[in-house]
Structure formats: structure tokens, C-alpha cells
Amino acid sequence: MRVGTVREIKNHEYRVGLTPESARELVVHGHEVWVETGAGLGIGASDADYEAAGAKIQPDAKTVFDGCEMVVKVKEPQAVERAMLREGQVLYTYLHLAPDPEQTADLVKSGVTAIAYETVTGPNGSLPLLKPMSQVAGRMSIQAGATALEKAHGGRGVLLGGVPGVLPGKVAVIGGGVVGFNAAQMAAGLGADVTVLDRDPDVLERLGIHFESRAKTRFSNRANLAAAVAEADLVIGAVLIPGAAAPKLVTREMLGTMKPGAVLVDVAIDQGGCFETSHATTHADPTYIVDGIVHYCVANMPGAVARTSTYALNNVTLPHALRIADLGWKEALRRDAHLAAGLNVHGGKVTYEAVARELGYDFAHYADLLM
Incomplete structure (x- = not known):
């Protein structure tokens, strides 16, 4: 199979779908790899590095x-890229379709076979291709929030860890999954006063055992959520419903109860965000203020630490890419139900139920397409 990767064109997105090492693995498996010139510069990989790995450098994305x-990317294809997709081609990347009707319509129209990293499953309902970026984003959310709390950036002027004689900042993490765990870990490491909210008793128990006295847990109901948000200097939105739009848990009305200059970091923004006042921002212009509350809603947070993120991502995406290339997408999905869960669009049909439900498409089960 001929497999390609292109330079990402989303604002300040420096990751790349295939590292030179991943390109080499595909070549060793007998596949041809095409790489757009300059695609790896954001992670410090030159065209010569890809050529040494056996890839062929191409002059532009269109080629x-x-x-x-098969085209392997990191972020969802932008409009100009979607116009280049075609029926019979495999697109393997993050998609986050539920809050993005324009992208979904374009993918349906193109006839492409689109496999989304974020819905490929693992044992016990895990999301192994989303996990490394969730780990990065969770850790980055505290860095970003700490910066936004600085007075020069519109924040309250609070140091999360405090100093002797001055109380630390209060951090509320909504959601105790991979993002929330990593956010809490970073915040607790800085010495902040951390509370994690979740609705799953097993998650709360696991977090309690791990953090002991370094972070508190709280069951997430409306009253507890409202109280935690009102008390916090920094709120991290770390909610995920696989494939579906994130629920709006923090309302605009709740902003009025918060401390002026407090910060909201919405890590769920790729799925539409979990704050009512959220809208996607970029690394070039990451924050805005609503009712005196600073919002950080960058939709590709891990792109800022591109080298770490790309290598972490390739560690988990490459094995599936090899199976798709070796077996063809249909046989690869027949053999692996976890990979099949990643199929979101094929042949003009929406094949992921949550996306179909959110956007009003008829749902086509992937099993019917593999007959």
C-alpha cells in the first residue's frame, strides 16, 4: 500500500502523522511511504531523515x-484538505466529528473511509489512541492555567503552589479520567489545593487511593459542582463521552459565582467543550474573558509540545496503521473489533452511532459494511 503523511496546517499545529521511525516500519513491511516536504520540521525531523528511513518526499499535500x-494525519482535515479526499481512500487521524457538522458533511460527500483515533477502543472500554494525548493535555492544562492566572494575562494573580504563609491556589478538576488524573497529578505536584469531581464511585476510589491526602475527591452532582467551581481559582474541564459532544456542565450563570480573574481550561473543547461559554481558540490567541473569567480553550493543546506528543502518539497509532496497510482496511477491521470501533465514516455513510445521533444522520453499523 502507498501510505502518506502531510504537513499539518491547523493553527500552530507542529505534530506529524508519521515519524521517520514509523515511516521506516511501514517500508520494512513492504509499503511505499510518501511524505510532504517539511512535514516533520515541527518535531525536528528533516526531509533527509525521512529519506534515510526509505520514504519519498513529495512537493505538496495535493500530491x-x-x-x-491511506493518509495518516494528526488533526482533523481542514476544508482545503477535505476537498482532496476521495472514495476508496483511507483517512486515519483524529476527527472529533460530533461538534463539527461541516467536516462530517465533507467526509460523507467525499466517500472516504475515515478511521478516528479517538474512538478506537481497547480492553475494558479504554481509548488507547486518545490516551497519550489526554495525558499530555491533562498535564498541559495546569501549565496553561497557571500562566492564565498571572495578572498580566488577565488572571487573579495567584500562584498555584502558594508560598510559606500564603495559601495555595484552589484547582477543581471536572472528570477523573485520563485527562483529569494527569491534571490533578500536575496540580498536586505544584502544591495546589486540588479537588477532583466525578460520578463514578470506582474512579473516585481509585483517585483517593492514589492521591491519599494530596488531592480531594467529590461526587459530581449539581450542588457539589457549583460549589467547587465557585471556590476555585482554576477549573479544568476534563469530561469525555466517547464520540459524542461534551455535556455543558458549567453554565454562564455559574460564572457569576466565581472569583474575578479565575480561569477555566476546557480540555473537552475538541468535542465541543464542557463550559457553556467555551469556543475554540488557538495557540496564537489562546484566551478570552467572559464575565471576568479567563477562558483557555485551545483545541490542539498537545501541538505546543509537538515532539513529545508525536512520538507518544505514534507509539499507539502505528500498530493499527501497519495492520491496515498489511491487510487492507476491511480485513483489518474484520479481525479487530477494537479498530473497527474507529470507523466513523465510510462510502458516504456515518458509521459511528454517537456522531449519527448528534448530527442527524442515519447510522450504518460497520459490521454491515464488512460483509
Whole structure:
């Protein structure tokens, strides 16, 4: 199979779908790899590095899209990229379709076979291709929030860890999954006063055992959530419903109960955000203020630490890419139900139930397409 990767064009997105090492693995498996010139510069990988790995450098994205049977990316294809997709081609990347009707419509129209990293499953309902970026984003959320809390950035002027004689900042983490755990870990490491809210008693028990006295846990109901948000200097939105739009848990009305200059960091923004006042921002212009509350809603947070993120991502995405290339997408999905869960669009049909429900499409079960 001819497999390609292109330079990411989303604002300040420096990751790349295939590292030179991943390209080499595909070549060793007998596949041809095309790489758009400059695609790896954001992680410090030159065209020469890819050529040494056996890849072929191409002059532009159009050449890669036109010539490759499978395109491996990081972020969802932008409008100009979606126009280059075609029926029979495999797109393997993050998609986050539920809050993005324009992208979904374009993918349906193109006829492409789109496999989304974020809905590929693992044992016990885990999301192994989302996990490394969730780990990065969770840790980065505290860095970003700490910066936004500085007075020069519109914040309250609070140091999360405090100093001797001055209380630390209060951090509320909504959601105790991978993002929430990593956010809490970073915040507790800085010495902040951390509370994690979740609705799953097992999650709360696990967090309690791990953090002991370094972080508190609280069952997430309306009253507890409202109280935690009102008390916090920094709120991290770490809620995920796989494939579906995030629920709006923090309302605009609740902003009025918060301390002026407090900060909201919405890590769920890729799925539409879990704050009512959230809208996606970029690394170039990451924050805005609503009712005196600073909002940080960058939709590709891990792109800022591109090298770490790319290598962490390739560690988990490459094995599936190899199976798709070795077996063809249909046989790869037949053999692996976890990978099959990643199929979101195929042949003009929406094949992920939560996306179909959110956006009003008829749902086509992937099993019916693999007959």
C-alpha cells in the first residue's frame, strides 16, 4: 500500500502523522511511504531523515492526497484538505466529528473511509489512541492555567503552589479520567489545593487511593459542582463521552459565582467543550474573558509540545496503521473489533452511532459494511 503523511496546517499545529521511525516500519513491511516536504520540521525531523528511513518526499499535500491509498494525519482535515479526499481512500487521524457538522458533511460527500483515533477502543472500554494525548493535555492544562492566572494575562494573580504563609491556589478538576488524573497529578505536584469531581464511585476510589491526602475527591452532582467551581481559582474541564459532544456542565450563570480573574481550561473543547461559554481558540490567541473569567480553550493543546506528543502518539497509532496497510482496511477491521470501533465514516455513510445521533444522520453499523 502507498501510505502518506502531510504537513499539518491547523493553527500552530507542529505534530506529524508519521515519524521517520514509523515511516521506516511501514517500508520494512513492504509499503511505499510518501511524505510532504517539511512535514516533520515541527518535531525536528528533516526531509533527509525521512529519506534515510526509505520514504519519498513529495512537493505538496495535493500530491500526497492524490497518490496515496491511506493518509495518516494528526488533526482533523481542514476544508482545503477535505476537498482532496476521495472514495476508496483511507483517512486515519483524529476527527472529533460530533461538534463539527461541516467536516462530517465533507467526509460523507467525499466517500472516504475515515478511521478516528479517538474512538478506537481497547480492553475494558479504554481509548488507547486518545490516551497519550489526554495525558499530555491533562498535564498541559495546569501549565496553561497557571500562566492564565498571572495578572498580566488577565488572571487573579495567584500562584498555584502558594508560598510559606500564603495559601495555595484552589484547582477543581471536572472528570477523573485520563485527562483529569494527569491534571490533578500536575496540580498536586505544584502544591495546589486540588479537588477532583466525578460520578463514578470506582474512579473516585481509585483517585483517593492514589492521591491519599494530596488531592480531594467529590461526587459530581449539581450542588457539589457549583460549589467547587465557585471556590476555585482554576477549573479544568476534563469530561469525555466517547464520540459524542461534551455535556455543558458549567453554565454562564455559574460564572457569576466565581472569583474575578479565575480561569477555566476546557480540555473537552475538541468535542465541543464542557463550559457553556467555551469556543475554540488557538495557540496564537489562546484566551478570552467572559464575565471576568479567563477562558483557555485551545483545541490542539498537545501541538505546543509537538515532539513529545508525536512520538507518544505514534507509539499507539502505528500498530493499527501497519495492520491496515498489511491487510487492507476491511480485513483489518474484520479481525479487530477494537479498530473497527474507529470507523466513523465510510462510502458516504456515518458509521459511528454517537456522531449519527448528534448530527442527524442515519447510522450504518460497520459490521454491515464488512460483509
